[in-house]
Amino acid sequence: MKKTVRHLLLALLATFPTAQAAGPTAQALAFTCAGCHGTDGSSVGPSSPSIAGMDPDVFVDAMLDYKNERRSSTIMKRIALGYTDEQIREMGFFFYRQPLRVKPQQTDPEMVALGKSLHDSYCEKCHEEGGRPGDAGTLAGQWMPYLEHAMSDYLNDQRRWPRKMERKVKEVVKAEGERAIPALIQYYGSQN
Numbered sequence: 001m002k003k004t005v006r007h008l009l010l011a012l013l014a015t016f017p018t019a020q021a022a023g024p025t026a027q028a029l030a031f032t033c034a035g036c037h038g039t040d041g042s043s044v045g046p047s048s049p050s051i052a053g054m055d056p057d058v059f060v061d062a063m064l065d066y067k068n069e070r071r072s073s074t075i076m077k078r079i080a081l082g083y084t085d086e087q088i089r090e091m092g093f094f095f096y097r098q099p100l101r102v103k104p105q106q107t108d109p110e111m112v113a114l115g116k117s118l119h120d121s122y123c124e125k126c127h128e129e130g131g132r133p134g135d136a137g138t139l140a141g142q143w144m145p146y147l148e149h150a151m152s153d154y155l156n157d158q159r160r161w162p163r164k165m166e167r168k169v170k171e172v173v174k175a176e177g178e179r180a181i182p183a184l185i186q187y188y189g190s191q192n
């Protein structure tokens with residue numbers, strides 16, 4: 001319920017005149033991102049994540065973390081440094097309004113089934129609806145190679161763990177062993 005209200009508010013905010021006025025600028029700024037993240041944020045993959053439909057708060061946090069080196073990156077630090085915090089916010093709303101278009105990825109049905117059951121027990125609480133775009137980012141339909149990088153960044157302490165996520169990830173690896181993370185990633189990659 002709380003989340004539904006929040007999403008309604010966000011949708012409303014995105015249509016506000018201030019956001020509209022920012023529209024053309026934000027869109028122009030976002031052209032720079034198209035080469036890697038696809039026009040309108042649906043990436044043709046596989047190592048640049050899709051950012052269409054991304055929660056604006058998660059978007060802003062990600063960009064500021066890249067800027068301030070709180071999150072490791074191959075390329076995004078240099079890019080994020082080129083924008084003011086205000087421009088980053090405007091781009092956040094722009095991408096939030098774009099529909100996420102997912103490309104099919106090849107997955108193994110057995111791993112997908114295992115991943116789904118692990119997700120439901122360990123991850124769904126924060127990554128709702130199988131990991132659809134929300135206030136814990138986007139997992140469903142995200143490129144699998146990107147998710148592999150993201151998971152290894154967390155596990156190697158190259159990226160700050162979201163509060164309470166570390167415990168769940170370590171629990172799932174303990175319970176299911178080495179297959180756990182690949183199975184979860186296959187489950188996310190299987191969704192469209």
Ligand code: HEC
Nearest residue numbers: 032033035036047048049051059062073074075076079091
């Ligand atoms: C040259 C390719 C390239 C360009 C151009 C680029 N990105 Fe990225 N982006 C990446 C890659 C690769 C990653 C994964 C992190 C890394 O390795 O830098 C990423 C990650 C991100 C993420 C994190 C997504 C998540 O799910 O957490 C955001 C947000 C993002 N980029 C926004 C942008 C914006 C906004 C622009 C344009 C101003 C942009 N990027 C331009 C390649 C690019």
Ligand code: HEC
Nearest residue numbers: 122123126136137138150151162163164165168169172184
């Ligand atoms: C207590 C809440 C919580 C739990 C439980 C949780 N996560 Fe997360 N997760 C988050 C939040 C919040 C983010 C947002 C990104 C950030 O701040 O780094 C995130 C981000 C991620 C990302 C990075 C997405 C990106 O775009 O880069 C991956 C991958 C991920 N989680 C996987 C998992 C998996 C797999 C599980 C279950 C084993 C899990 N999470 C459990 C809260 C959680």
